[in-house]
Structure formats: structure tokens, C-alpha cells
Amino acid sequence: MKIGILGATGAVGQKFIRLLQNHPWFEIAALGASERSAGKKYKDAANWVEDVELPAYVADMTVNPCDPKAMEHVDFVFSGLDSSVATEIEGAFARAGIPVISNAKNYRQDPTVPLLVPEVNPDHIELIKTQTFTDDGSGWIVTNPNCVAVPLSLALKPIYDAFGIEAMIVTTMQAISGAGYPGVPSLDILGNVVPYISGEEDKIAPETQKLLGKLTDSGIETPDYPVQATCTRVPTLNGHMAAVTVKLTNKPASIEAVREAVQGFNNPIADLDLPFAPKQVIKLHDEERFPQPRLHADHENGMQLHMGRLREAEVFDISFVCMAHNTIRGAAGGAILNAELLVKKGYLQ
Numbered sequence: 647m648k649i650g651i652l653g654a655t656g657a658v659g660q661k662f663i664r665l666l667q668n669h670p671w672f673e674i675a676a677l678g679a680s681e682r683s684a685g686k687k688y689k690d691a692a693n694w695v696e697d698v699e700l701p702a703y704v705a706d707m708t709v710n711p712c713d714p715k716a717m718e719h720v721d722f723v724f725s726g727l728d729s730s731v732a733t734e735i736e737g738a739f740a741r742a743g744i745p746v747i748s749n750a751k752n753y754r755q756d757p758t759v760p761l762l763v764p765e766v767n768p769d770h771i772e773l774i775k776t777q778t779f780t781d782d783g784s785g786w787i788v789t790n791p792n793c794v795a796v797p798l799s800l801a802l803k804p805i806y807d808a809f810g811i812e813a814m815i816v817t818t819m820q821a822i823s824g825a826g827y828p829g830v831p832s833l834d835i836l837g838n839v840v841p842y843i844s845g846e847e848d849k850i851a852p853e854t855q856k857l858l859g860k861l862t863d864s865g866i867e868t869p870d871y872p873v874q875a876t877c878t879r880v881p882t883l884n885g886h887m888a889a890v891t892v893k894l895t896n897k898p899a900s901i902e903a904v905r906e907a908v909q910g911f912n913n914p915i916a917d918l919d920l921p922f923a924p925k926q927v928i929k930l931h932d933e934e935r936f937p938q939p940r941l942h943a944d945h946e947n948g949m950q951l952h953m954g955r956l957r958e959a960e961v962f963d964i965s966f967v968c969m970a971h972n973t974i975r976g977a978a979g980g981a982i983l984n985a986e987l988l989v990k991k992g993y994l995q
């Protein structure tokens with residue numbers, strides 16, 4: 647399939663280009679960015695920061711403006727657009743009959759738009775049928791969650807299904823790459839921790855709740871557990887970690903029972919043979935010093951969710967840490983997996 651990338655010059659756009667090299671189903675056929683970049687060769691428009699060579703066939707492609715007319719020949723687009731422009735541009739592509747698979751936050755809470763993690767809520771793609779961008783249903787939008795809501799939702803899913811969630815306290819330790827490029831000033835982050843990431847804490851409750859929500863005839867029915875979130879930026883490169891304490895609904899639940907629920911997680915896409923799906927989606931570490939971003943974020947091509955430190959909590963019921971690669975599982979790789987699921991389910995053809 648021929649695909650386009652909106653926001654191709656940015657940090658997420660570059661990750662798409664890197665990850666889509668040699669993809670068995672998807673071929674990059676168009677690149678879109680702002681008027682600053684449009685008309686230039688990609689190699690001149692983008693400040694390539696990936697640690698592999700810029701693929702030669704992409705280097706010489708001319709960057710388009712993010713206008714559906716300029717990208718009519720693609721089957722669908724991935725979006726890594728800045729949120730200041732994503733509402734307008736993604737909406738224009740959907741209205742032009744070009745499906746959009748987006749990383750931006752703009753449409754995540756639209757009740758007709760799936761917020762999708764294939765192993766957590768694959769059935770939510772049915773929401774696409776309720777979208778009204780085009781009369782014939784050819785244009786639609788699917789989003790993936792914020793980069794820290796991805797590991798949280800994957801870790802919470804087996805626990806929520808088995809025991810329910812009453813309340814949650816989360817402290818995140820988020821890698822520098824999550825801020826894009828050039829990102830956080832070096833003098834702020836070297837040898838330091840910044841105890842606030844603008845806009846991040848407010849996304850955790852609504853995004854994990856929508857992901858864990860149940861699809862009904864009238865939309866997604868969401869749980870409404872309260873969340874106390876503190877999001878911090880730490881000087882790691884890749885891999886967002888979260889320390890989580892959960893109050894369960896169905897009690898008592900022994901740690902062994904929680905462990906069994908996590909290890910016995912029934913991955914709903916396990917049999918679909920999707921190229922970007924990790925073989926083992928949740929890796930539960932027993933070693934108390936694991937998981938660590940530097941050691942584990944790249945496992946299974948950056949698509950695996952790592953959990954560890956699972957234990958009884960002094961406050962609430964259980965505590966654990968979870969971690970996943972933020973720009974792969976939490977952004978471009980997650981969007982590619984979403985597209986693969988949509989192909990397999992017949993929404994993209």
C-alpha cells in the first residue's frame with residue numbers, strides 16, 4: 647500500500663521513515679510538512695537525527711505541503727503533526743477520503759474516534775463506522791495514545807479485566823526523546839529531573855479510561871477511577887517508565903493472582919501475524935532491578951511492554967513499574983501496528 651507521512655520532518659515523522667524501511671505491506675509514497683519545508687528535498691528540509699543512514703529513496707523525495715490534493719495518490723497517511731495544526735489538517739485528509747492514523751492528541755477524545763492499542767481494545771475500531779467525515783465512509787481517523795498512556799494501558803489491561811480498578815497513583819519518569827527535537831534544553835535535563843511536563847498529567851486518566859472502556863451501541867463506556875499523576879522528565883534517552891499503585895475493586899487479590907492475570911494475558915491479536923506485533927507483548931520481570939530503559943526499551947524492536955517490581959502495596963493494593971519505548975511503542979511503531987490491524991480487519995485496502 648502507498649502511504650503518506652504528515653509531519654514527516656519531525657521527530658515522530660523521522661521514526662516513521664526509519665521503521666517503515668522494508669515494511670512488507672507499506673511503502674512511503676509522499677511526505678508532508680509545513681510551508682517551511684514544502685518544495686525542498688527531504689534531506690534539505692529535515693534535520694535527520696535517527697542513528698541510521700537516511701534511506702536514499704527518501705532523501706531525494708520532495709516534501710509536499712500537508713494538503714490532501716498534493717497527496718491524492720496515497721492509500722492512507724500516518725500523522726506526526728504538531729498538535730497546533732493537527733485538527734485542521736487531519737480533518738481535511740479524512741474529509742478528502744484519505745484515512746488518517748495519528749499520533750497527535752487532537753482527536754483522541756472524540757467519541758467517534760478509536761484511541762487504539764491493538765492488544766488492549768482492538769474492538770474499538772468499530773467506532774470508525776460512526777464517523778461522518780465522508781458520506782461513503784472512505785475517510786476516517788484513528789489515533790494512538792500519549793506515549794505514557796501506552797505502557798500504562800498495556801500493564802493495566804489484565805489487572806483491570808481480572809480485578810477492576812478503583813483508584814490509581816502514577817509517577818512517570820519520561821525519557822528526553824519524548825519531547826521531540828531539539829526538545830528539553832540540555833542545561834535543564836543533564837544530571838537533573840524536571841518534575842513537570844506540560845499537559846501530560848491530564849491525559850493519563852481520560853486516555854487509560856477510554857482504552858479500557860467497553861464498546862457499546864452508544865459508544866465507549868469508560869471506567870471513572872480517580873488518578874493522581876505526577877509526570878517527570880528524566881535524563882534517559884528512550885523508554886518511559888511509570889511507578890504505579892492501584893486500588894482494586896475485587897478483593898482480596900493475592901500478588902500471585904495478579905501475577906497469574908498478567909502472565910496469562912490473552913493477547914487478542916496473537917494469531918493475526920502482524921509484522922510489528924511483539925511475540926510476547928508483556929514481559930514481567932522477576933529481578934528487582936528490572937526493567938531498565940537502557941537495557942530493555944529496544945527489546946522486540948521496541949514494541950514490548952516491560953513490567954516489574956510487582957508487589958503488595960502499603961497504601962491501596964498493588965504496586966508495580968512499567969516501561970516501554972516511547973517513540974516506537976508509544977508513537978510511530980504503535981501507529982504502524984494500528985495500521986496493520988486495520989488492514990487485517992479490512993478497513994484499509
Ligand code: NAP
Nearest residue numbers: 653654655656657658679680683726728729750824826977
Ligand atoms: P516535531 O518534531 O516538532 O515535528 C512536528 C512536525 O509537524 C514537523 O514535521 C513540522 O514540519 C510539522 N508542522 C508544524 N507546523 C506545521 C504546519 N503549519 N503545517 C504542516 N506541518 C506542520 O514534533 P514530534 O515530537 O515529532 O511530535 C509530533 C506529534 O506527535 C505531536 O502532536 C506530539 O504530541 C505527538 N507525539 C510525540 C511523541 C514523541 O515521543 N515525540 C510521542 C507521541 C506523540 P516542519 O519541519 O516543516 O516545521
